[in-house]
Amino acid sequence: MDALKIIAQDSMKTEAPVINVGDTVKVHVRITEGDKSRIQVFEGTVIAKKHGGINETFTVRRVAHGVGIERVFPIHSPSVDKVEVVRTGVVRRAKLYYLRDRVGRAAKVKAKY
Numbered sequence: 001m002d003a004l005k006i007i008a009q010d011s012m013k014t015e016a017p018v019i020n021v022g023d024t025v026k027v028h029v030r031i032t033e034g035d036k037s038r039i040q041v042f043e044g045t046v047i048a049k050k051h052g053g054i055n056e057t058f059t060v061r062r063v064a065h066g067v068g069i070e071r072v073f074p075i076h077s078p079s080v081d082k083v084e085v086v087r088t089g090v091v092r093r094a095k096l097y098y099l100r101d102r103v104g105r106a107a108k109v110k111a112k113y
Contacts, residue, residue, distance in 0.1 A: 008054040022089030022109045028081040047096040088112040
């Protein structure tokens with residue numbers, strides 16, 4: 001069991017981004033197509049954080065062309081290049097799954113000033 005903990009600690013990023021539920025973030029993801037590599041930016045609202053340690057993930061939701069898109073990103077993944085917090089939101093829940101049923105301004109999260 002100790003060997004697994006050592007391997008997990010070696011795989012973790014030293015500077016993990018500080019992300020909270022309700023924040024609007026830009027996630028820079030490294031995408032490899034054949035032998036080429038590029039960075040794609042996915043911007044949206046963090047609606048959930050799960051697990052902990054090496055397995056920690058966060059779910060980002062955005063609406064593009066009237067269709068809701070959710071992506072789950074592992075925080076310690078090498079494909080996640082960086083995470084920028086665009087604005088901090090004020091929420092009173094740990095999971096914001098109720099935003100899936102809302103449209104327009106009702107799906108917005110209040111900003112922290």
